[in-house]
Amino acid sequence: MKLDKIDIKTTEVLEWKGVHLFHFQGSACSQKLRIFLNYKNIDWVSHEVNLIKGDQFSEWYLGINPRGLVPTLVHNGDVHIESNDIMTYLDQEFPNTKLFPTNLINDIKKDLDYEDSLHFDLRRLTFRYLVPHILGKKDPKKIDFKESHDGTIQGQGDAYKEKEISFWKKHYDHGITDDEVIESGNKFKDIYSKFDSILKNQNFLKGDEFTIVDLAWYVSTKRLYAAGVPIDKYKNVKNWFDKLDNDNNFKKEANPIFILKITKVILKIYNKLKGKYLTDLVDF
Secondary structure, three states, X not given: OEOOHHHOOOHHHHXXXXXXXXXXXXXXXXXXXXXXXXXXXXXXXXXXXXXXXXXXXXXXXXXXXXXXXXXXXXXXXXXXXXXXXXXXXXXXXXXXXXXXOHHHHHHHHHHHHHHHHOHHHHHHHHHHHOOOHHHHOOOHHHHHXXXXXXXXXXXXXXXXHHHHHHHHHHHHHHOOOHHHHHHHHHHHHHHHHHHHHHOOOOOEOOEOOOOHHHHHHHHHHHHHHHHOOOHHHOHHHHHHHHHHHOOHHHHHHHOOOHHHHHHHHHHHHHHHHOOOOHHHHOOO
């Protein structure tokens, strides 16, 4: 999604040349973009946004992304947000090694929209099983600042920001509930059952050619596998995942940051002792 100039308050970026990516190492959406850029051999400048410290709530960053999310792309002075939209744009601008086959463009767009609609479900399982509540919750003052920020998206007020604010306020109060885990977990159970059937007779999700849909779901699957979704139960999905995960260019970008490797183990033990591990709540 390309922002209008009226949306951009940090106007210095309008003069920037080349490809600049604002991202965070542990963000699944950022991981998609980094893998995409490297896969297509696009030269890019890295700008780290530390989500743990709250860099995304700064006036400067909200001036280029009013939603306060990563990633954000600045390309020759144009600002783009939302990872799947950014990849769609870049695949057109850099047509070498196209990941959107012409004959599948409409189908792929629908698949990416669906994958994007599950973002809060992915986030729920991430913050229940990989990120301790004390690290995951946001400072109420920063949430209030973001809520009061009058940024626009393509000249209009942003309804999506309300969903973000609601999630973080709710998460601050009680974390992710068992009911939320069950609801989100069952969605992914259905998805991987479907994927397992699809991959029985083809190498990738859209046929025998690797596409952006595989890239997007690889990153989500890597995160969900770490959170406790038993990918091993889905033989064809596991074979597809292993094939991609054996590529170091994929693996290095999608690996969790160091602190999450530690907290994952702690949370796994804690949830297992309480009988509330993901597979205790969802019958995959």
